[in-house]
Amino acid sequence: MADKPREPWQFGRFLQTLSFFGEIPFVGNFRGLQKLLGMRQSTSTTLHNEPPNTQVVLVVGATGGVGKRVVKQLQKRGIPVRGLVRNAQRGRAILGNEVDLVEADITVPETLTPQVFENVRAVICCTGTRVQPVEGDTPTREKYYQGIKFYLPEVVETPEYIEYRGIENLVNAVKPYLSQRRNETTVFDFTQPLPNFHALWGAVDDVVMGGVSESGIRQIPGSALFSGNVSTANSGGFASVRTQVLETPLDLSQYEGIQLRLKGDGKRYKFILRSDDRWDGISYCYSFDTVYGIWMTVRVPFSELIPNFRARTIETDEPFPTHRVTAFQLMLSKFEYDGTLNPKFQAGSFQLEIESIQAYGGAVLPQFVMVSSAGVTRPGKPGLNLDKEPPAVRMNEQLGGLLTWKLQGEESLRNSGIPYSIVRPCALTEEPGGQPLMADKGDTIKGQCSRNDIAELCIRSLERPEATNQTFEVKQASPDEQTRQDWDGFFKALTLDRSPLSV
Numbered sequence: 001m002a003d004k005p006r007e008p009w010q011f012g013r014f015l016q017t018l019s020f021f022g023e024i025p026f027v028g029n030f031r032g033l034q035k036l037l038g039m040r041q042s043t044s045t046t047l048h049n050e051p052p053n054t055q056v057v058l059v060v061g062a063t064g065g066v067g068k069r070v071v072k073q074l075q076k077r078g079i080p081v082r083g084l085v086r087n088a089q090r091g092r093a094i095l096g097n098e099v100d101l102v103e104a105d106i107t108v109p110e111t112l113t114p115q116v117f118e119n120v121r122a123v124i125c126c127t128g129t130r131v132q133p134v135e136g137d138t139p140t141r142e143k144y145y146q147g148i149k150f151y152l153p154e155v156v157e158t159p160e161y162i163e164y165r166g167i168e169n170l171v172n173a174v175k176p177y178l179s180q181r182r183n184e185t186t187v188f189d190f191t192q193p194l195p196n197f198h199a200l201w202g203a204v205d206d207v208v209m210g211g212v213s214e215s216g217i218r219q220i221p222g223s224a225l226f227s228g229n230v231s232t233a234n235s236g237g238f239a240s241v242r243t244q245v246l247e248t249p250l251d252l253s254q255y256e257g258i259q260l261r262l263k264g265d266g267k268r269y270k271f272i273l274r275s276d277d278r279w280d281g282i283s284y285c286y287s288f289d290t291v292y293g294i295w296m297t298v299r300v301p302f303s304e305l306i307p308n309f310r311a312r313t314i315e316t317d318e319p320f321p322t323h324r325v326t327a328f329q330l331m332l333s334k335f336e337y338d339g340t341l342n343p344k345f346q347a348g349s350f351q352l353e354i355e356s357i358q359a360y361g362g363a364v365l366p367q368f369v370m371v372s373s374a375g376v377t378r379p380g381k382p383g384l385n386l387d388k389e390p391p392a393v394r395m396n397e398q399l400g401g402l403l404t405w406k407l408q409g410e411e412s413l414r415n416s417g418i419p420y421s422i423v424r425p426c427a428l429t430e431e432p433g434g435q436p437l438m439a440d441k442g443d444t445i446k447g448q449c450s451r452n453d454i455a456e457l458c459i460r461s462l463e464r465p466e467a468t469n470q471t472f473e474v475k476q477a478s479p480d481e482q483t484r485q486d487w488d489g490f491f492k493a494l495t496l497d498r499s500p501l502s503v
């Protein structure tokens, strides 16, 4: 049989490819341009890529001062939220008709039904014993909320039931519904326009070896589209898109692998990572199948990457160097590994839409954030000068041991095995907030903080592995200490363990 005539080699495209990736001397090195463009990877955690059936954040005590703000802030961020309220009518009046509400009472275990916890991925618990001025409450409770004038308080409910037994009931009831959440980091979020997209991503097709396949990648609304035409002419048969070598390699050693959110055309593709700075170094590959027209999440465990050099697998016991990821690549190839054929390969046009590339399986995240109180360890503490303590500590006995029972409630959560975060605010105010918060451990600080800011802290804690299994006090920093909230610094400080936690 006569050989198929060779198609003319597209030398211009070959040069284009090489010049894009900065590998021919007369074009110069692309790193300078990378620097100029500031092409660093921004990493940010996201909430939206959870499996869709476990998305809801349950806010317990959703009608309270902090609880209602947590609900509103979650809604504002587009995070699915459900409010647990004792009275749905009151709940609607405070939270409006848009929010998903369930009626339950944490002191009555029978009310904590499966319906309450369906699809719940995390809990923010803002319950508290109702305390009111001795002289009587007002319907809106505004005078007690102001945190400016002191009103002699009295409890109108039993703290043991709400602060301790109720929390224990809630923890026991929700535990079977929570599956462990681990940190995810978005490396590329193609749902948003990326200013450096075209400088960072480029095609590497078989034209570099004499073939005529042709592909590209571009951003379209909501995703990036890798598409083109793959041809086996001239012994070719692959098309791919690849990033430049990242100026700052990514350290993904805390993660288990890469998660791709994509929609394909039924073909088998390869996802490739690299760990060196070379154009033609070792590539670590993972093949995955797509289903025509269906959005899917593909997980690429680092442990399953196959090391290759020029399409030949390398025998090595060395795992992929996850601490140094230098480049990302997507490929459609006629070949699998060592000359075996891709069983789903068809020459011709193809398309793969990618929404995001994330690292998954990072550190464990909190699943139960409890709003407790500064001072819970102080009642009865030897050597404490009660005159200098806030009213809740001074009056713990008169208030039915409120703080003592709160501490018991904390213990129930700490002993539950659920990854938690216990936030102990100092005096809560109705101020608009926006003041930087500072955290401490050891239960000695006094001060105040806005309920708005505590609500924000609770929501942020859900996405911060540094907050996992931490109990900490929090207050507003004085303006000369800090002028702007640095959340990274705030959460990092929690892991430093400056003083032993005295619980």
Ligand SMILES: NC(=O)c1ccc[n+]([C@@H]2O[C@H](COP(=O)([O-])OP(=O)(O)OC[C@H]3O[C@@H](n4cnc5c(N)ncnc54)[C@H](OP(=O)(O)O)[C@@H]3O)[C@@H](O)[C@H]2O)c1
Pocket (backbone or CB within 6 Å): 060, 061, 062, 063, 064, 065, 066, 067, 084, 085, 086, 087, 090, 104, 105, 106, 107, 126, 127, 128, 129, 130, 131, 162, 166, 371, 372, 373, 374, 424, 425, 426, 427, 428, 429
């Ligand atoms: N006030 C302060 O200065 C201060 C300082 C530090 C810490 N804290 C603590 O911070 C937390 C939040 O404070 P906050 O001012 O937002 O409290 P809040 O306005 O009194 O709200 C308490 C919430 O808990 C709910 N609740 C009470 N018992 C319940 C039960 N058995 N089952 C279900 N829900 C129940 C209430 O529901 P209803 O609407 O049905 O009553 C209300 O939604 C509380 O634990 C509080 O003790 C307060």
